[in-house]
Every structure is written in structure tokens, then in C-alpha cells.
Amino acid sequence: MSYPIVLNFHRVTPLSGDAANPFRVMSTISPNQFRFLLQLLRLQSTFSFYPIESEPYSFSNTRLFSFHLTFDDVPSSFIRYVLPVLEHFQVPATIFVSAVNAERGFSWRDKIYYIIQYEALRKLFSKRMDKVFNRNIHPDKKEILKSSKDSVFDRTKMERDVIDPVFLPREQHFRRLIERFHPYLNWEDISQLVKHPLIRIGNHGYSHENYARLTCEEINWDIDRSHNLIQERLGFNCRHFAVPFGQIERNIHHSVDESLAKLGYRTVGWIRDSSNVDPKGGRLLHYIRVDSSSFALINMLKCWKIALRREQLVWRSKENHDEN
Numbered sequence: 273m274s275y276p277i278v279l280n281f282h283r284v285t286p287l288s289g290d291a292a293n294p295f296r297v298m299s300t301i302s303p304n305q306f307r308f309l310l311q312l313l314r315l316q317s318t319f320s321f322y323p324i325e326s327e328p329y330s331f332s333n334t335r336l337f338s339f340h341l342t343f344d345d346v347p348s349s350f351i352r353y354v355l356p357v358l359e360h361f362q363v364p365a366t367i368f369v370s371a372v373n374a375e376r377g378f379s380w381r382d383k384i385y386y387i388i389q390y391e392a393l394r395k396l397f398s399k400r401m402d403k404v405f406n407r408n409i410h411p412d413k414k415e416i417l418k419s420s421k422d423s424v425f426d427r428t429k430m431e432r433d434v435i436d437p438v439f440l441p442r443e444q445h446f447r448r449l450i451e452r453f454h455p456y457l458n459w460e461d462i463s464q465l466v467k468h469p470l471i472r473i474g475n476h477g478y479s480h481e482n483y484a485r486l487t488c489e490e491i492n493w494d495i496d497r498s499h500n501l502i503q504e505r506l507g508f509n510c511r512h513f514a515v516p517f518g519q520i521e522r523n524i525h526h527s528v529d530e531s532l533a534k535l536g537y538r539t540v541g542w543i544r545d546s547s548n549v550d551p552k553g554g555r556l557l558h559y560i561r562v563d564s565s566s567f568a569l570i571n572m573l574k575c576w577k578i579a580l581r582r583e584q585l586v587w588r589s590k591e592n593h594d595e596n
């Protein structure tokens with residue numbers, strides 16, 4: 273019996289600063305940390321890596337823990353810092369493409385990543401939040417990142433009345449940075465990876481919006497649009513989905529599930545412990561997000577905890593079965 277553990281990464285770039293990562297934010301680990309983690313996992317005889325389409329529960333090998341690596345969004349540094357390491361250790365991985373990043377070079381989140389780089393803009397953001405939503409948000413990076421995607425704030429109002437008034441006067445500078453540093457893989461880059469034997473491509477939605485603050489129709493549109501773009505640009509029907517921000521509220525999981533089942537998706541990944549939620553005709557993957565602040569020990573402990581809990585669940589259901 274094998275237990276699937278999904279390690280979810282975003283940016284793998286030098287923490288000291290990297291040209292391809294001009295809006296350095298959380299969820300970044302250094303290339304050395306990434307190599308070290310893979311080396312560590314590779315050394316364990318009870319660990320194995322599997323491609324996303326395989327069913328780890330049906331593995332007949334004796335390895336206790338199965339890992340799958342996923343990369344969201346996907347920053348262009350993937351080709352330079354991740355791919356050679358995957359090739360070296362022969363580890364498969366899935367990249368979950370945010371279609372707007374591949375299409376346009378940035379998403380609305382990058383406006384926020386830009387704003388948090390400047391103290392003056394952070395203060396302006398905080399003032400707008402107070403004026404528009406009557407909420408006092410401390411102008412530090414973490415608070416702004418968190419509040420800007422919070423489902424309690426109306427999505428359209430947030431962008432129109434808080435983000436854009438702060439961002440638009442600086443838009444030209446932002447666009448120059450985007451053009452110069454090319455932060456995300458575009459369709460051409462991704463189409464090269466489609467042919468790579470270790471790489472699978474997944475859908476991460478179109479807009480990279482927090483689904484908890486979209487209506488059912490908007491969620492449908494977002495999933496359909498990215499699915500169709502992947503089909504048009506890369507020539508295949510995607511079967512794996514990662515929920516933007518990894519979070520999904522219980523009350524909207526049905527909308528996500530309906531849309532995905534209709535399109536024939538087989539896996540859906542998110543972070544929240546959703547043990548009571550079963551995707552239709554697919555598999556739910558529980559994510560463990562890896563970044564430099566929570567690196568190594570904490571994440572390894574989480575892996576063990578999830579694996580042990582799964583083992584207990586399987587054990588319990590076996591016991592019930594035996595009793596009946």
C-alpha cells in the first residue's frame with residue numbers, strides 16, 4: 273500500500289534576488305534547498321515518486337510513501353532551476369498553468385506583488401481599504417497579500433476601487449519589468465515542456481482568482497476558459513486541476529467539482545483538509561505547500577502526519593469491515 277503526498281511548489285529561485293523573479297514574494301525556495309529536498313527524499317528506500325496520472329493506491333511495490341511534485345502558476349525560472357534537478361533525479365512533476373500568465377505574462381496577483389514592494393504603495397493600499405471596505409489593514413506585506421485575496425471582500429470592488437487606483441499610476445513601470453524579466457512561462461515555453469517525458473501539464477484556472485469569492489457561473493467560466501485555452505494552444509484536453517491558492521470553501525466545492533467532472537478531469541488538488549469531500553469520478557490530492565520559511569523540517573513533519581493519518585483511516589475502515 274502506498275500513500276500519495278503532494279508537495280506543491282511555486283518559485284524556485286535564489287533567495288538573494290533573481291532577475292526572473294522581480295516581484296519576489298512568499299512561496300519561494302532556493303535552488304539549493306530544492307536540490308537538497310529531492311536528494312533527501314530520493315535517499316529513503318521507503319519513498320517513491322509517481323506521475324500524476326498513476327493511481328498510487330494500486331501500486332504493488334513495498335514503498336510506503338509516494339510523492340508527487342507540483343508547480344503552480346508557473347514562473348519562467350522553472351526551466352533554469354527546476355527542470356535540470358528533476359532530470360538529474362529522474363523525478364516526474366506536474367506544472368499547473370495559470371492561463372492568464374501564459375497568455376498575457378501576468379495576472380492581477382502580480383499587481384499586488386508589485387504594490388507590496390513599495391512602502392508608499394502599501395500605505396496607499398491600506399488607506400483605500402479603510403475608505404472602500406471600512407477595514408483597517410496594517411500596511412505590511414503579509415497583511416496586504418492576505419487581505420487582497422480574502423473572500424470577505426467583493427472581488428470586483430477590490431480590484432476597481434482598491435488595487436487599481438494604487439497600481440495604475442505605476443502601470444508603465446510595472447509593464448517594463450514584465451517585458452524585461454518575463455516572470456512566467458508563456459505558451460511557447462510550455463509547448464516545449466509538453467514533449468518532456470517527466471512533465472505533465474495541469475490546469476490552474478484562467479484568472480488566478482480566489483474561487484471562494486466567485487459565483488458558480490464565474491467559476492464555470494474560469495475553468496472552461498483555461499481548459500479551452502490549453503486545448504487550443506497545446507493541443508490536448510487537460511485532466512488535472514489545481515485550485516487557485518489551494519483553497520476551496522466547502523459551500524462552493526460542488527461548483528468546482530461539477531465543472532471539472534463535466535470536462536472529464538481526473539484529479540483535483542487543494543490544501544484544505546477536505547476529508548469529507550469526494551470529487552466526482554476523480555481523485556482529491558491534499559497539498560503540502562513548500563516554501564523557504566516553512567522548509568524541510570516542518571514540511572517533512574506534515575508529510576509524516578498526513579501519511580500516518582491516512583494509515584490510521586485505512587486501518588480503521590479495515591477494522592470496521594472486519595467487524596461487519
Ligand SMILES: [Zn+2]
Pocket residue numbers: 344345370476480516517
Ligand atoms: Zn497559484
